[in-house]
Amino acid sequence: MVGIALAVLAGVSLGGVKFLTARLDHALHKANLLDTGARSGDAHLKGPLNYLLIGSDARVANPSMGHRADSIVIVNIPAGLDRAYLISIPRDLRVTIPPWPATGYKGGQDKVNAAFEYGLADGAKLLSATVTNLTGVRFDGAAIVDFNGFKQVVDLLGGVDVCVDRQITSIHTGHVFTVGCYSMTGAEALDYARQRYGLPRGDYDRQRHQQQILKGIAQKLTAPSVLANPLKLDQTVRAIGSTMTVDTNGVPINDLVLALRNMRAENVNGIRIPSVGARIDGTSYNVTTPEADGLFKAIREGDVTGWAAANPNWVLRI
Numbered sequence: 001m002v003g004i005a006l007a008v009l010a011g012v013s014l015g016g017v018k019f020l021t022a023r024l025d026h027a028l029h030k031a032n033l034l035d036t037g038a039r040s041g042d043a044h045l046k047g048p049l050n051y052l053l054i055g056s057d058a059r060v061a062n063p064s065m066g067h068r069a070d071s072i073v074i075v076n077i078p079a080g081l082d083r084a085y086l087i088s089i090p091r092d093l094r095v096t097i098p099p100w101p102a103t104g105y106k107g108g109q110d111k112v113n114a115a116f117e118y119g120l121a122d123g124a125k126l127l128s129a130t131v132t133n134l135t136g137v138r139f140d141g142a143a144i145v146d147f148n149g150f151k152q153v154v155d156l157l158g159g160v161d162v163c164v165d166r167q168i169t170s171i172h173t174g175h176v177f178t179v180g181c182y183s184m185t186g187a188e189a190l191d192y193a194r195q196r197y198g199l200p201r202g203d204y205d206r207q208r209h210q211q212q213i214l215k216g217i218a219q220k221l222t223a224p225s226v227l228a229n230p231l232k233l234d235q236t237v238r239a240i241g242s243t244m245t246v247d248t249n250g251v252p253i254n255d256l257v258l259a260l261r262n263m264r265a266e267n268v269n270g271i272r273i274p275s276v277g278a279r280i281d282g283t284s285y286n287v288t289t290p291e292a293d294g295l296f297k298a299i300r301e302g303d304v305t306g307w308a309a310a311n312p313n314w315v316l317r318i
Contacts, residue, residue, distance in 0.1 A: 020237050025253040027241025031124075033142040034247055038128035040138040043250035045259040047079035048302035052128055052142040053086075054116065055210065069116040069127060070147065070194075071210055074137065076304045081259055083267035085304045086214065087295070088207035088316075089131065090275055094285040097130045111285065135296040142247045147193065147210075149243030151186030153217060156236045157226065159183035160216040168195050189213050203286070204272050208316045211270040218265035270316030271295070271308060 034052070055071030074087040091113040099107035105118040105126075112130060119126030124144060132138060154160045163181040170177070170191050177192055184192060193213045196206035220226065226233055248256060274291035277284065291311060298307035308315050 020234065021254045021257050023234060024237050024241045027238045028253070029245040030247070031144075031245050032247060033124040033128065033144065033245070034139055034249070035125040035129035035132070038125075038132035038139055039249060040140045043248075044140070045081075045251060045255060047077055047081045048299075048304075049077040049081070049140045050137050050299060051075040051077075052124075052131060052139045054124060054127065054142070054144045055147050056116075056144050069113045069123075071207070072112060072127065072131070073211075074131070074135070074299065076299055077260075077263075078305055079302060080262075082262040082264070083269070083305075084263065085269050085271050085308065086211045087271045087273060087299070087304075088204075088211065089134075089273055090203050090207070090286040092203060092284065092286045093134075093273070093275060094278070094280065094287050095130055095134050097126065098133060100126045135299060137296065137299050139249075141249045141251070144245040146243045147190060149239075150213075150217070151190050153236060153239045153243065154184070154186035154189050154213075156232065156239055157217065157220045159185055160189050160213060160220055162189065162192065162212050162216050164192075166199070168192070168199065170195060171197050189216075202277075204316075207272060208270060211268075211316060215265055215268050218268065222265055269308065271304070272314055272316055274311075274314055 038052075040050075051074075053071075053073040053075050054069050055073070056069055069091065072089040072091060074089065076085040076087060077083070078085075089112055091111060093112045094109060095112045095115075097105070097107055097110055097112075097115045097118060099105060100119055100122070102122055103118060103120050110118075112127075112134070115127040115130040116123035124142060128139060128142060160183065161181065162184050164177045164179055167179055168177040169175070172194065173191055175188065175191060177188075193210045194206070195209065196203050199205035221236065226236065273295060274289040275286040276289055278287045279285070291314065294311070295304075295307055295314070298304050
């Protein structure tokens with residue numbers, strides 16, 4: 001989410017913030033990513049704030065991006081604007097996708113990430129409409145992150161620190177991620193974040209790994225060794241910008257940076273949407289459980305902190 005990436009500037013002087021914000025703003029791709037019905041009202045920076053984060057292997061500007069989103073996350077920032085909850089939506093979650101006349105899609109039941117494909121060039125808009133239909137949440141902005149591009153960001157930072165709590169063998173590269181805490185290269189971090197087969201909780205574990213990588217990047221960005229190196233910080237901020245397409249709902253990037261200056265990586269928490277696996281008409285899905293309604297209500301009413309405290313089994317350790 002662009003707000004968490006911007007929070008790195010919290011440890012920089014005001015003059016440095018203005019300079020780096022200008023560099024970031026220049027590097028970012030801007031687009032209208034939210035459907036009208038999924039967008040919050042007036043542009044504002046009064047919490048709680050909710051952003052839609054979409055992980056993809058291609059940029060919005062790429063005309064061949066007719067594929068499904070790799071990850072979908074609601075980023076909830078409570079009223080104090082000093083913490084964030086990454087609420088991962090299982091990409092196999094069975095939902096109702098609304099009709100999309102622009103592409104001739106008539107609507108229907110499918111996996112949530114299919115909305116990104118059915119909307120083609122407007123995939124983010126159809127996905128946002130689908131998520132709003134599911135949760136009732138309207139968004140203050142959105143971002144598409146090219147996770148493939150984050151390899152460069154991680155390598156610029158000299159790697160990202162990740163704790164692996166279960167040995168994983170990559171189905172893509174054959175690399176074995178052993179148990180322990182160590183620094184991963186950009187390629188290793190991306191490979192690790194993509195694994196879900198053979199894991200006890202499948203896609204839930206993959207969601208947690210993605211959240212670990214995002215949090216690890218935020219932690220590395222705020223390290224004194226990075227903040228004290230203007231050249232590295234500038235290169236990294238511009239690299240982050242080049243991997244993201246954003247819709248800030250009309251809020252200037254500079255204002256967003258200043259509003260989130262108290263955000264810290266240790267105050268970023270993961271939550272998985274309550275759901276269970278189900279096989280319907282020969283296809284494997286996730287379907288929401290009754291607890292999900294309580295989470296959606298908490299997001300709408302600005303009390304995710306209270307819901308997380310009452311439902312610790314759905315909170316991810318990242």
